[in-house]
Amino acid sequence: MSVSIRSGFESIPSYRAGKPAQLGPDGLSAKLSSNENPYDPLPSVLDALAAALPASVNRYPSIAAPELTAALAARLDVAPENIAFGAGSVEVASQLIHALAGAGDEVMYAWRSFEAYPILVQLAGATPVQVPLTADGAHDLPAMADAITERTKLIFVCNPNNPTGTTVSQADVEAFMQRVPGNVLVVLDEAYVHFNVDADSAVGLDFFKCYPNVAVLHTFSKAYGLAGLRVGYAVAQPEVADALRKAAVPFALSALAQAGGVASLAAEDELQERIDVLVAERERVTTALRAAGLPILESQANFVWIPAGAASDAITEVFAERGVSVRCFSGDGIRISIGARHENDAVIEVSPAAAALL
Ligand SMILES: *Cc1c(COP(=O)(O)O)cnc(C)c1O
Numbered sequence: 059m060s061v062s063i064r065s066g067f068e069s070i071p072s073y074r075a076g077k078p079a080q081l082g083p084d085g086l087s088a089k090l091s092s093n094e095n096p097y098d099p100l101p102s103v104l105d106a107l108a109a110a111l112p113a114s115v116n117r118y119p120s121i122a123a124p125e126l127t128a129a130l131a132a133r134l135d136v137a138p139e140n141i142a143f144g145a146g147s148v149e150v151a152s153q154l155i156h157a158l159a160g161a162g163d164e165v166m167y168a169w170r171s172f173e174a175y176p177i178l179v180q181l182a183g184a185t186p187v188q189v190p191l192t193a194d195g196a197h198d199l200p201a202m203a204d205a206i207t208e209r210t211k212l213i214f215v216c217n218p219n220n221p222t223g224t225t226v227s228q229a230d231v232e233a234f235m236q237r238v239p240g241n242v243l244v245v246l247d248e249a250y251v252h253f254n255v256d257a258d259s260a261v262g263l264d265f266f267k268c269y270p271n272v273a274v275l276h277t278f279s280k281a282y283g284l285a286g287l288r289v290g291y292a293v294a295q296p297e298v299a300d301a302l303r304k305a306a307v308p309f310a311l312s313a314l315a316q317a318g319g320v321a322s323l324a325a326e327d328e329l330q331e332r333i334d335v336l337v338a339e340r341e342r343v344t345t346a347l348r349a350a351g352l353p354i355l356e357s358q359a360n361f362v363w364i365p366a367g368a369a370s371d372a373i374t375e376v377f378a379e380r381g382v383s384v385r386c387f388s389g390d391g392i393r394i395s396i397g398a399r400h401e402n403d404a405v406i407e408v409s410p411a412a413a414a415l416l
Pocket of ligand 1: 093145146147148149172216220247249276277278279280285288289290
């Protein structure tokens with residue numbers, strides 16, 4: 059006799075982490091496959107982590123995360139009761155699914171979107187409902203509204219969308235919300251919100267303040283560069299936030315993660331300068347790749363998307379040989395994170411050879 063893993067488990071995909079880069083001919087090794095922040099942590103954040111370290115090892119962290127909760131509530135102008143944390147917002151997404159959807163329930167999202175959604179939905183035993191993006195890589199919100207059934211419990215709207223970088227407009231989300239029943243929770247996943255400079259874009263917190271069935275997901279992993287510390291949160295109605303706390307893995311938000319979050323909120327001006335540079339680099343890369351003949355979508359995140367279709371694997375290989383690891387979605391496209399300037403230079407340098415494969 060051997061143990062048996064739950065039936066259907068083998069058909070759930072595993073999460074694929076971005077690959078590290080191989081060494082390029084000039085020694086370059088640029089990991090542009092995970093949308094990480096290329097900057098070293100700020101000195102003030104490292105100081106806060108060093109100060110928190112001795113007391114964070116043998117003791118459990120506070121589950122309530124009172125300092126980070128207070129700092130965020132003040133920053134976002136919401137009540138502390140509205141905030142629920144996880145070890146990264148991917149854990150919060152998992153909490154949301156577990157708290158709202160079980161066997162027989164449907165969780166909807168656009169496709170292609172964040173790779174974790176189908177995995178988390180299936181792990182929770184719920185049914186994923188994927189609504190194709192439009193031809194230009196954007197959410198098709200009218201089609202998503204059409205796909206709502208009485209079994210729909212939760213809808214993820216990833217804005218900007220990972221991996222296409224597209225946004226949903228304020229007007230389109232408003233029209234969408236008019237069609238979503240009040241018992242269905244709409245989650246605006248704003249992992250890349252700090253890089254979004256589109257004035258027409260929907261703003262999650264504005265919708266949260268108007269609609270009780272809206273929640274917002276934020277993370278410190280991307281713009282704030284704390285991916286390794288694992289800290290993300292939801293802003294939701296108190297009943298929903300309570301349910302998320304119940305669904306949370308106890309003590310998953312470490313004391314170091316909490317300290318890193320507080321220190322980052324105190325250093326927002328410095329972090330904004332880095333975000334501004336990354337946004338400018340995104341525009342530089344977009345312009346150069348288009349000039350090389352790659353059909354780059356307009357991105358509002360810290361990555362660009364090449365809808366390379368059948369050429370995706372071959373183009374990925376061209377970047378790999380240059381020492382640049384990109385994220386390949388075989389048969390569909392390639393996502394390239396915006397890195398440090400010299401890394402982006404290498405991406406631009408390779409782009410004519412990549413375009414020749416289209
Ligand atoms: C990166 C990402 C997240 C969360 O990352 P964490 O490190 O778990 O906070 C959530 N949603 C999307 C769409 C992402 O791309």
